[in-house]
Amino acid sequence: MQTANLFWGLIFSSIGIGYFIYGRRQSNLVVRYCGIALILYPYLVTNTFALVALGIVIMLTPRFIDI
Secondary structure, three states: OHHHHHHHHHHHHHHHHHHHHHHHHHHHHHHHHHHHHHHHHHHOOHHHHHHHHHHHHHHHHHHHOOO
């Protein structure tokens, strides 16, 4: 595994923990599930550019989807 992947995975997982905690406290399912996705997806993606792009997309998802 590359150092960049570990670094970006740590960054997005940390943001995912914040999303998850916020979503749980506010009872917002979209934010909660995006937090879980941000925590788990770095284990599955090996390309650095795909990791960053997918992380940004997941982070922006609660902004555009409101249930």
